[in-house]
Amino acid sequence: xxxxxxxxxxxxxxxxxxxxxxxxxxxxxxxxxxxxxxxxxxxxxxxxxxxxxxxxxxxxxxxxxxxxxxxxxxxxxxxxxxxxxxxxxxxxxxxxxxxxxxxxxxxxxxxxxxxxxxxxxxxxxxxxxxxxxxxxxxxxxxxxxxxxxxxxxxxxxxxxxxxxxxxxxxxxxxxxxxxxxxxxxxxxxxxxxxxxxxxxxxxxxxxxxxxxxxxxxxxxxxxxxxxxxxxxxxxxxxxxxxxxxxxxxxxxxxxxxxxxxxxxxxxxxxxxxxxxxxxxxxxxxxxxxxxxxxxxxxxxxxxxx
Amino acid sequence: xxxxxxxxxxxxxxxxxxxxxxxxxxxxxxxxxxxxxxxxxxxxxxxxxxxxxxxxxxxxxxxxxxxxxxxxxxxxxxxxxxxxxxxxxxxxxxxxxxxxxxxxxxxxxxxxxxxxxxxxxxxxxxxxxxxxxxxxxxxxxxxxxxxxxxxxxxxxxxxxxxxxxxxxxxxxxxxxxxxxxxxxxxxxxxxxxxxxxxxxxxxxxxxxxxxxxxxxxxxxxxxxxxxxxxxxxxxxxxxxxxxxxxxxxxxxxxxxxxxxxxxxxxx
Numbered sequence: 001x002x003x004x005x006x007x008x009x010x011x012x013x014x015x016x017x018x019x020x021x022x023x024x025x026x027x028x029x030x031x032x033x034x035x036x037x038x039x040x041x042x043x044x045x046x047x048x049x050x051x052x053x054x055x056x057x058x059x060x061x062x063x064x065x066x067x068x069x070x071x072x073x074x075x076x077x078x079x080x081x082x083x084x085x086x087x088x089x090x091x092x093x094x095x096x097x098x099x100x101x102x103x104x105x106x107x108x109x110x111x112x113x114x115x116x117x118x119x120x121x122x123x124x125x126x127x128x129x130x131x132x133x134x135x136x137x138x139x140x141x142x143x144x145x146x147x148x149x150x151x152x153x154x155x156x157x158x159x160x161x162x163x164x165x166x167x168x169x170x171x172x173x174x175x176x177x178x179x180x181x182x183x184x185x186x187x188x189x190x191x192x193x194x195x196x197x198x199x200x201x202x203x204x205x206x207x208x209x210x211x212x213x214x215x216x217x218x219x220x221x222x223x224x225x226x227x228x229x230x231x232x233x234x235x236x237x238x239x240x241x242x243x244x245x246x247x248x249x250x251x252x253x254x255x256x257x258x259x260x261x262x263x264x265x266x267x268x269x270x271x272x273x274x275x276x277x278x279x280x281x282x283x284x285x286x287x288x289x290x291x292x293x294x295x296x297x298x299x300x301x302x303x304x305x
Numbered sequence: 306x307x308x309x310x311x312x313x314x315x316x317x318x319x320x321x322x323x324x325x326x327x328x329x330x331x332x333x334x335x336x337x338x339x340x341x342x343x344x345x346x347x348x349x350x351x352x353x354x355x356x357x358x359x360x361x362x363x364x365x366x367x368x369x370x371x372x373x374x375x376x377x378x379x380x381x382x383x384x385x386x387x388x389x390x391x392x393x394x395x396x397x398x399x400x401x402x403x404x405x406x407x408x409x410x411x412x413x414x415x416x417x418x419x420x421x422x423x424x425x426x427x428x429x430x431x432x433x434x435x436x437x438x439x440x441x442x443x444x445x446x447x448x449x450x451x452x453x454x455x456x457x458x459x460x461x462x463x464x465x466x467x468x469x470x471x472x473x474x475x476x477x478x479x480x481x482x483x484x485x486x487x488x489x490x491x492x493x494x495x496x497x498x499x500x501x502x503x504x505x506x507x508x509x510x511x512x513x514x515x516x517x518x519x520x521x522x523x524x525x526x527x528x529x530x531x532x533x534x535x536x537x538x539x540x541x542x543x544x545x546x547x548x549x550x551x552x553x554x555x556x557x558x559x560x561x562x563x564x565x566x567x568x569x570x571x572x
Contacts, residue, residue, distance in 0.1 A: 004366045006536040007543060011367055011501040020488065066562030108397050108408045150362050227555045234551030238543055242554040253565040262338040288552030296400040302392050
C-alpha cells in the first residue's frame with residue numbers, strides 16, 4: 001500500500017516506511033542510541049530527497065526522544081540542570097547549523113557535506129567503539145587489571161563560570177556543556193540526527209558524568225534541539241514532512257518494544273561490538289559511494305518557482 | 306540513446322535560431338496557443354477532449370493515465386503535446402577532487418517544462434517539417450533548452466543532454482514519441498501517462514492537425530494536476546504558514562512520543 005508524502009512529493013510503500021522505523025526503533029531498543037544516523041541514509045536510499053530526509057528525521061526524533069526521556073525520568077536518571085545548560089549551546093548550534101544547511105544547499109554541496117560528515121563521524125565513532133569493546137572482551141579473560149583513576153584533572157577544569165550539577169555529582173565550568181551542546185546542535189541540523197552518538201561518549205569521557213544519567217540527559221536536550229531544527233527547517237527550507245515522520249514514529253514504537261526485550265538477552269560489550277560493526281559498515285558504504293565513479297556525474301535540482 | 310539525444314539537442318540550436326525572431330515577437334508560447342485556439346472556429350477541422358481534466362493527487366496516488374480522444378474533418382496526421390508548467394532547473398556536474406566526487410560545475414535552465422509528453426500518429430520527422438516542429442516545440446529536441454546567460458557550447462550541450470536524461474529517468478520526459486492511434490480515418494486517441502512524481506500545476510494539452518508537413522489546425526485543452534485531501538492540506542499549510550506547520554509537526558511528534566511511552570509504564 002503506497003502512501004503519498006506531501007512534502008517529499010513521492011509515493012512510498014507504507015510498510016517499507018513502517019519497517020524502516022521499526023528496524024531503527026529495534027536498534028534503539030537494543031543499543032539505546034537514537035538511530036537517526038541510520039534513518040537519514042536509509043530514507044535517501046528509498047528515494048526521499050536528502051534535504052527532506054534530514055529535516056523529517058529531526059521531526060521523528062522529537063517524538064522518539066520524548067518517549068525515551070519519559071522512560072529515563074521515571075527511573076530518576078535525568079539531570080535537568082545539565083540538560084538545560086547543554087540546551088543553551090544546543091539551540092545556538094542548531095540555529096547556526098540550519099543557516100549553514102541553507103547556505104550549502106544553495107551552493108549545491110549539501111549532499112557532499114552530509115555524506116562527508118557521516119563518514120568522518122561514524123568512522124571515528126565506530127573505530128573507537130570497536131577498540132573499546134575488543135579491550136573489554138580481553139579484560140574479561142584477564143581479571144585484576146588496574147582500574148582507571150575515577151577523576152582526572154586537566155585544562156578543562158581551569159575554565160571560568162563553574163557551576164554545581166548535583167545529579168551528575170560534578171562541579172565544572174558551564175562553558176563545557178554549552179560548547180558540547182553547540183557542536184552537537186550543528187550536527188543535528190546538518191545531519192538530521194540527535195547527536196546522541198557524539199553526545200553520549202562526550203558526556204562520559206569529557207564531562208565525566210555518571211553513565212546512568214547520560215542517556216536520559218542527552219535525550220532531554222535532544223528533544224529541544226530536534227524541535228528547534230524541525231521548526232527552523234520547516235520555516236527556512238520547507239523540508240519537514242510530518243506525514244513521513246509520523247509513520248516512522250509508529251514503526252519505531254513497535255520496533256523499540258521488541259528491541260528492548262531482545263537487548264536484555266545480550267551482554268553489554270557484545271552489544272557495543274555489534275553496534276560498532278554496524279556503524280562502521282554504514283561509514284564504509286558512504287565512503288565507498290563518495291569515491292566510486294558515479295553512474296551519472298550529472299544531477300538536477302528543481303528550483304521551486 | 307544519449308548520443309541521439311545529443312544530436313537532437315544540437316539540432317535544436319540551429320532550428321531555434323531560425324524561429325527565434327518570430328518567437329520573440331510572438332512572446333513565445335502564448336501566441337502559438339492563441340493561433341491554435343482560434344483555429345477550430347474556422348469550420349472545426351479538429352475537435353478533441355480529455356477523459357479527465359483533473360488529476361487528483363491523493364494520499365494513495367500511484368500515477369494516472371488520461372485518454373485524449375478526438376476527430377478530424379478529413380485525412381491528416383495528428384500530434385499531441387502535453388506540457389507541465391515551466392520550472393527553473395539547475396544541472397550540476399560532479400568531478401573528482403582529491404579522490405572524492407564533488408559537484409563542481411552548474412548551469413541553470415530557466416524555462417524547462419516540468420513535464421513533457423509527445424505523441425504522433427506517425428514518426429514526427431515523416432509528417433512535419435523540422436522548422437514547424439521547432440516552432441511548435443514538438444519533440445524533446447525542440448524544447449529549446451538553453452543554459453542561462455550562455456552562448457551554445459559543447460559543454461552546454463552536454464548539460465542539456467544530462468538534463469533531458471535525468472528528466473527521462475524521472476519519467477517526466479518521454480523516452481520515445483507515443484502513438485496516436487486512429488479508429489478509421491477520422492477518430493483518434495492516445496493515452497497520456499503521468500508518473501507518481503508528476504509536478505502539480507496547470508498543464509496544456511495541445512493537439513495539432515498536420516497536413517502536407519504543416520500544422521493546419523489545433524486545439525489547446527487545459528489539464529490541472531492538483532493535490533487533494535490531507536496531502537494537499539498538509540502541503541498548502543506547510544507553504545502558507547511554515548512556522549505554525551513546524552510547531553504542529555513538533556507537537557504531534559511530542560504527543561506521539563508520549564503516547565508511545567504509555568504502554569511501557571503499564572508493563
